[in-house]
Amino acid sequence: MSSTKYILGIFDDPDDLMHGIDNLQKNSVPIYDVYTPMPIHGIDAKLGIKDSRLGYAAFMFGCMGGTTIFTLVYYFLVHDWPMDIGGKNFFAIPDFIPVTFEWTVLYASYGMAFTFFFATHLFPGRAPRVMDLRATNDKFVIAIDAKGNIPHEDINTILKEAGASEVKHNDRKYVSYE
Amino acid sequence: MNTHNSLDEQFVFTGKAKTWSLVGIVVGLITIAGGFLFGYGERTFANLLLCGYYFACVCTAGVFFCALQYVAQAGWSASLLRVPQAFAKVLPIAAAILFIIIFAGLNLTHHTEVGEGKEAVAPYLYKLWHLNGVTVKGSENYDPVLAGKAGFLNMPFFLFRIFLFLGAYATFGYLLTKYSNTEDELGGLFYYKKSFTISAAFLVIFGFTQPVFSFDVVMSLEAHWFSTMFGWYNFAAMWVSTLSIITLTIILLRKSGYMQWITQDHLHNLGQLMFGFSIFWTYVWFAQFLLIYYANIPEESVYFLRRWEPEFKPWFWLTIILNFMAPLLIIMSRDSKRATSVLKATCIILIVGHWLDYFIMIMPGTIGAHGEWWSQITPIEIGVALGFAGLFSYLMLNALSKFKSLIPKKHPFLQESLHHHI
Numbered sequence: 001m002s003s004t005k006y007i008l009g010i011f012d013d014p015d016d017l018m019h020g021i022d023n024l025q026k027n028s029v030p031i032y033d034v035y036t037p038m039p040i041h042g043i044d045a046k047l048g049i050k051d052s053r054l055g056y057a058a059f060m061f062g063c064m065g066g067t068t069i070f071t072l073v074y075y076f077l078v079h080d081w082p083m084d085i086g087g088k089n090f091f092a093i094p095d096f097i098p099v100t101f102e103w104t105v106l107y108a109s110y111g112m113a114f115t116f117f118f119a120t121h122l123f124p125g126r127a128p129r130v131m132d133l134r135a136t137n138d139k140f141v142i143a144i145d146a147k148g149n150i151p152h153e154d155i156n157t158i159l160k161e162a163g164a165s166e167v168k169h170n171d172r173k174y175v176s177y178e
Numbered sequence: 179m180n181t182h183n184s185l186d187e188q189f190v191f192t193g194k195a196k197t198w199s200l201v202g203i204v205v206g207l208i209t210i211a212g213g214f215l216f217g218y219g220e221r222t223f224a225n226l227l228l229c230g231y232y233f234a235c236v237c238t239a240g241v242f243f244c245a246l247q248y249v250a251q252a253g254w255s256a257s258l259l260r261v262p263q264a265f266a267k268v269l270p271i272a273a274a275i276l277f278i279i280i281f282a283g284l285n286l287t288h289h290t291e292v293g294e295g296k297e298a299v300a301p302y303l304y305k306l307w308h309l310n311g312v313t314v315k316g317s318e319n320y321d322p323v324l325a326g327k328a329g330f331l332n333m334p335f336f337l338f339r340i341f342l343f344l345g346a347y348a349t350f351g352y353l354l355t356k357y358s359n360t361e362d363e364l365g366g367l368f369y370y371k372k373s374f375t376i377s378a379a380f381l382v383i384f385g386f387t388q389p390v391f392s393f394d395v396v397m398s399l400e401a402h403w404f405s406t407m408f409g410w411y412n413f414a415a416m417w418v419s420t421l422s423i424i425t426l427t428i429i430l431l432r433k434s435g436y437m438q439w440i441t442q443d444h445l446h447n448l449g450q451l452m453f454g455f456s457i458f459w460t461y462v463w464f465a466q467f468l469l470i471y472y473a474n475i476p477e478e479s480v481y482f483l484r485r486w487e488p489e490f491k492p493w494f495w496l497t498i499i500l501n502f503m504a505p506l507l508i509i510m511s512r513d514s515k516r517a518t519s520v521l522k523a524t525c526i527i528l529i530v531g532h533w534l535d536y537f538i539m540i541m542p543g544t545i546g547a548h549g550e551w552w553s554q555i556t557p558i559e560i561g562v563a564l565g566f567a568g569l570f571s572y573l574m575l576n577a578l579s580k581f582k583s584l585i586p587k588k589h590p591f592l593q594e595s596l597h598h599h600i
Contacts, residue, residue, distance in 0.1 A: 041599065055512065086474060094471050097464065 004146040004169040006032065008132055009159035010139050014040050016163030017140040021046055023162045024142070029155060032143040035135035054119075058112040065107025070100050129174040139165075185587040189436055191579040199572035206565010213558045220290060221558050223283050223302040224544040228536050229566035230276040231395050232419070234344060235412075236570065237272040239420035240265025241351035242384060245377035248354075248370075253594030254447055257439050257585050260578065261427050263358060265420070266351030267577040268570070273344035280340060280395070284308055284333055292319070303544070307331040307401040323402050331398055343391045350380040358586050365588040388413055396536075400543035403481045407466035412539075414459035418501070419532035421452045426525040427574070429518055437584055442516045443600050449515030452528065456505035460498070485538055489547035489554055497538055500531030533563060 011017040014036065021043075024031055034047060043049075073096050077083065082090040117123055135141040144155060146169070156167050213222030243262040247255045283303025292298045292305055298319060301308045306324065311317030313325040324331070353376055361369035389409020397408045405411075425448040431437050470478045485494045504527045514520045537559070547554065578584070586592065 051512065059510070086472070088474075094464075094468050097468065 006170045007144045008168040009142040009164040010166040012165045020162035032145045035141040057115040058108045061111025062104045062108035065103040069103035187584045189579045191575045199568045202564045202568015209561025225562040226279045228540050230279045234272045234276040235416035237265045237269035238347045239416045245380045248373045248377035253591035254598045256589040256591040256595035263355045264578040268573040269348045269351045343387045411462045414462045418455045422525040422528040446515045453509045460502040484542040489551045492551045497535045
């Protein structure tokens with residue numbers, strides 16, 4: 001049993017990468033993930049990636065922001081310390097709308113950003129875990145879980161035939177740059 | 179995806195679409211005739227103004243749509259540009275109709291109520307500032323506020339402005355359509371660049387004149403009152419309603435077998451625009467409302483007071499429900515923007531919603547409140563609206579059938595649009 005944990009097919013060209021994905025799928029080799037330095041058209045559908053649910057998170061955060069500030073303003077200006085402002089009702093809803101709107105936007109945007117960081121394991125100050133650093137620069141990488149996907153030589157051949165410039169057998173999942 | 183589209187496909191205007199358009203026109207004509215015969219002249223005129231303005235705005239915003247795509251160098255929309263171009267082609271007729279309505283409304287007079295319990299012989303439209311003697315000191319109709327505005331609000335200058343604005347918009351629409359047709363024959367980038375230049379010029383002119391246009395046609399009905407937000411508010415209304423009409427037209431054309439190159443992705447984009455600009459409409463609407471509410475100065479709040487009458491209040495709230503709550507809740511999610519039937523229903527809601535929006539802008543200042551809240555919308559409103567809907571669809575589809583192909587086949591971004599994917 002080899003100590004290889006992940007097999008990385010490294011491509012120079014996105015079209016070859018797509019070709020590689022096709023070939024692997026044709027041979028029923030499950031793909032762990034694909035890393036590219038730029039978005040590639042149609043790759044989500046090909047890999048069967050579900051639509052992002054980030055929008056729903058943003059919606060929930062927006063609702064949360066809106067209700068939070070509306071409750072707070074209600075508490076301040078109606079319940080705790082009612083003030084006569086221009087002879088208006090204490091509970092003058094139109095006056096509450098701008099701040100409700102702002103907090104909705106604020107919570108939705110910050111909430112969405114933090115959800116994204118959380119979901120992708122990105123936090124400020126933390127070195128990102130990557131399988132191959134060149135996938136953030138000029139290479140296109142297909143990662144295959146080596147465990148159970150044998151023989152490895154066949155996968156090598158499939159990747160090479162599709163146009164991979166290099167095939168790496170990594171003993172560790174992530175190369176650490178910390 | 180079908181990638182073998184015929185780029186020479188032509189629209190043939192026959193069958194049900196033609197029949198129903200003509201039925202609409204006939205209904206409209208009967209309603210207008212009936213309205214005048216049975217003594218509802220002022221209501222009929224107010225409705226003509228409403229629908230004439232809506233009609234002209236939709237066609238103008240068709241030119242705006244084309245210009246915006248050229249200036250932004252947008253690729254996604256290249257394959258659906260024929261639809262807004264058809265709107266632009268109808269603009270000269272729409273402009274002429276609105277001009278005739280305004281001209282007749284200013285010059286034909288009748289005996290009516292002007293102000294609180296005062297009766298006089300007044301024009302059908304713009305009776306506040308165009309009333310005889312309103313600027314003459316000593317006359318019983320003298321009004322110092324309107325006399326002060328007479329330098330701007332007088333008939334010759336007023337008509338000149340309307341003529342100038344609509345004429346300019348129609349000319350730009352004509353040029354953009356013509357360049358696109360010539361581009362189809364000759365190809366190359368020359369006409370694209372030319373379209374870009376005049377689109378930029380159009381947007382500058384439109385941006386400065388459109389607020390004045392809406393001040394004139396709608397805001398001057400209540401000439402004592404003014405709001406600097408009004409132009410933007412009208413722009414948002416015209417833009418959202420036009421986007422809805424463009425989307426609805428495309429959905430219906432697709433359903434009857436045309437424009438098969440338009441995919442869910444194009445409709446998704448149009449849905450995003452409808453959603454986004456509905457929020458923008460609400461933003462502008464609220465910006466106008468909040469300042470007036472907060473300051474509570476009588477000469478400003480009178481506008482909302484009139485719409486707060488029990489007869490108009492339900493309709494006033496209904497505009498917010500139709501134009502804000504409905505698009506917000508219905509087409510916020512990605513899936514609903516990509517479901518054609520949902521998008522179609524939203525288009526219809528927004529088209530009706532913005533008719534009601536214009537209704538709330540125009541009616542309280544022209545005919546005022548009569549009877550119960552539900553009797554504010556009479557058969558005249560419905561008949562005239564149907565008439566203009568029929569007229570618009572007839573003229574627009576007729577213009578669309580005159581194009582040699584339903585796609586600008588030599589548009590430089592055409593391939594991008596045919597392969598549009600989001």
